[in-house]
Amino acid sequence: MPFHTLFFLSAIAGLVGAVSGMGGGVILVPTLVFFGFDIKHTIAISNLSIAALSVTTTWGYLRRHMPSLTMSTFLEVFAVLGAWLGAWVTIYSGRRPLFFLCGGILLISGMLLSSKQKEYKSARPPDGFSQWLGIQGSYYDYTDHRTETYFGHNAMLAGFLMFGVGLVSGALGIGASALTCLILEGVTGLPTKVSLSTSPLIVGIMALIGTDIYIESGLMNSGLVAPVLLGVPCGALLGIRLFVHLDRRVVRGIFLAVLVIFAMEMFVFGIRGTR
Amino acid sequence: MNTVGKVQWLARFDLEPLLSAILRNGLLLSIGLVSVSLCMQALGNAPGDQHLLQAKSLPLLILADLHRAGTSGFWPRFLLDLGVVVLLLTQYVRVAMSMVYFAYVEHSKKHVLFSSMVLVILTVVLLTEFG
Numbered sequence: 001m002p003f004h005t006l007f008f009l010s011a012i013a014g015l016v017g018a019v020s021g022m023g024g025g026v027i028l029v030p031t032l033v034f035f036g037f038d039i040k041h042t043i044a045i046s047n048l049s050i051a052a053l054s055v056t057t058t059w060g061y062l063r064r065h066m067p068s069l070t071m072s073t074f075l076e077v078f079a080v081l082g083a084w085l086g087a088w089v090t091i092y093s094g095r096r097p098l099f100f101l102c103g104g105i106l107l108i109s110g111m112l113l114s115s116k117q118k119e120y121k122s123a124r125p126p127d128g129f130s131q132w133l134g135i136q137g138s139y140y141d142y143t144d145h146r147t148e149t150y151f152g153h154n155a156m157l158a159g160f161l162m163f164g165v166g167l168v169s170g171a172l173g174i175g176a177s178a179l180t181c182l183i184l185e186g187v188t189g190l191p192t193k194v195s196l197s198t199s200p201l202i203v204g205i206m207a208l209i210g211t212d213i214y215i216e217s218g219l220m221n222s223g224l225v226a227p228v229l230l231g232v233p234c235g236a237l238l239g240i241r242l243f244v245h246l247d248r249r250v251v252r253g254i255f256l257a258v259l260v261i262f263a264m265e266m267f268v269f270g271i272r273g274t275r
Numbered sequence: 276m277n278t279v280g281k282v283q284w285l286a287r288f289d290l291e292p293l294l295s296a297i298l299r300n301g302l303l304l305s306i307g308l309v310s311v312s313l314c315m316q317a318l319g320n321a322p323g324d325q326h327l328l329q330a331k332s333l334p335l336l337i338l339a340d341l342h343r344a345g346t347s348g349f350w351p352r353f354l355l356d357l358g359v360v361v362l363l364l365t366q367y368v369r370v371a372m373s374m375v376y377f378a379y380v381e382h383s384k385k386h387v388l389f390s391s392m393v394l395v396i397l398t399v400v401l402l403t404e405f406g
Contacts, residue, residue, distance in 0.1 A: 052302065056302060062291040201369075205370065207366075225358075
């Protein structure tokens with residue numbers, strides 16, 4: 001496939017990842033598989049794209065003091081172990097289970113996307129362990145022009161769940177961003193904006209582990225590296241700028257349809273046993 | 276700087292802008308290296324050079340590329356692989372800086388413990404065949 005086509009696809013993946021908060025892998029993996037790339041090489045390159053996307057999105061959030069570094073530091077311990085194991089699962093697994101797993105995660109990502117409607121705010125006091133960890137903070141909400149204070153909950157449960165997310169991320173190179181946001185928001189009770197800004201920190205570390213293992217296993221194709229490394233940040237930066245101007249309901253509707261089509265594509269490949 | 280000055284400087288120290296700068300500069304350096312590699316490929320005799328990035332660890336990948344480039348005079352492959360390694364190390368440096376911050380500014384032993392656990396796992400994965 002020519003460089004400019006791959007660059008364009010990567011930019012779209014970066015744009016979608018930044019706008020939807022789902023990460024770029026959900027677009028990149030099914031598209032590259034559709035165009036004939038081996039699913040294992042595609043998962044490897046997806047991990048690299050996630051690493052690039054996470055760096056691009058995190059640097060802006062950090063300047064605004066939005067991520068919860070205490071929460072991410074704790075959850076990263078579990079996430080890296082999961083990602084390490086997940087990458088090995090892919091290396092030794094057959095291709096058919098990977099197609100089915102990809103299809104399943106795409107459908108779950110679609111469901112998460114369609115259910116993200118209102119911000120979760122917890123008024124509960126933090127549990128003992130979360131309090132001991134010191135998961136609390138504040139951020140300036142640029143929409144409401146006021147400082148919001150928050151407390152984290154259920155840190156231990158979130159840690160165990162993050163191991164599972166790491167497993168999925170390392171194994172498939174997709175779904176980590178959406179699932180991490182779900183845990184941060186739904187389990188630990190962090191505000192949506194803090195969850196969205198904290199998840200790239202954790203996802204980036206999982207992607208680092210996955211990328212390294214795929215390099216050591218010889219699954220990283222250099223022909224894909226340059227367009228992905230250049231395209232994903234370009235798309236993400238454009239997506240961050242477009243984000244404020246887009247009608248989120250329309251965007252969600254389009255992405256949802258695309259995710260369902262990609263999931264079906266993966267199931268078909270899984271039934272066939274090959275692309 | 277005297278002790279009082281050091282304490283005041285540490286109290287004012289803000290981690291997030293530093294981490295933001297590390298990530299931004301790491302990404303820009305990585306993109307720069309990959310771009311130079313592409314330009315060299317386009318200008319040289321090997322447009323669209325494709326290979327599998329493979330080595331037992333990241334340092335070995337770079338050393339093998341450096342040796343290959345030194346003997347053959349073909350640098351784009353080295354620069355491309357270096358761009359990938361720089362991107363990965365950017366995240367590594369971010370975790371290391373967080374650990375230093377928790378140790379010397381926040382004095383939070385538990386967060387030092389968690390960030391050092393992540394750092395140890397990353398180091399083992401990046402530097403050894405266990406990855």
